[in-house]
Amino acid sequence: MTLGLPKKVTIIEVGPRDGLQNEKSFVPTEVKKEFIKSLKNAGLTEVELTSFVSPKWVPQMGDAAEIVADCLDGDTRDIVLAPNRKGIDRVVMTDCKAVAVFVGVSNTFNKKNINKTTLESMAELKPIIGELKEKGYFVRACISTAFYCPYEGEVKPEDAVELCRQFVEAGADELSVADTIGMAAPHESYELFSRLKTEFPNTLLTAHFHDTRKMALTNIFAALQAGVDRFDTSAGGLGGCPFAPGAAGNAATEDVVYMLERIGIETNVDLEKLMQAVKIVQPHLSRPIESTYFRLNAETVK
Incomplete structure (x- = not known):
């Protein structure tokens, strides 16, 4: 019984990048590599490995080049995030062929995050996306603050849709649409993703929920009802955003997989x-693992 929901879901594991970027203590590079390889061994076929950002602003990602050099393989879609031209130039010097770029729907969030307005960011990214597509790259567009902004409050759905449209027209292969501060309600999730599925039927659509208010699973279920079959999650519920005050971690991969499998949806995880x-990275984290599945089952895992 699948309640009319998708029979299969793809999980995009964002723990190594989005999950670790906000960790206060540097996680050793070798631990990150082991973490990534173990995630792939669990069956995850799309993984955000790291990001090419300034080590000055995000020290945790200072080992990006080494991570990419050692963790690429032909069995998974390995994704690297790059926020600007400088980051893209670094990605092109590697063998990685999947790039994530990001822009916030909210101007204030975008300014605090990358010191550009949304309009300025898109002006820079559109030609870059075109260049990447000409070179055969997979381009993932991450849409931040698609529901609420920590500075501006509620975001108009039409603004989120318009930003998605600009990315689609620029040639993006995937839209990862995020509830960055974990404030969306299920009806808002259903309405926005239903609209996006209708507007962009030929573009991969991924939902990205943070669990700040413990609403991630309900929002994922609502997105499933809207026809979404791709979800960003983070092993252990790791994550947060340094430019979104109060934002908690991402939806925990293990909690999402457990829910999906329990209602008859295949994940292959x-x-x-x-x-x-998760146990590999756990000793190196600055905060405890809070996912329900981990809390209930950690002692039984060797």
């Missing part, structure tokens, strides 16, 4: 192996 991956 091995929960026990996933838990082993």
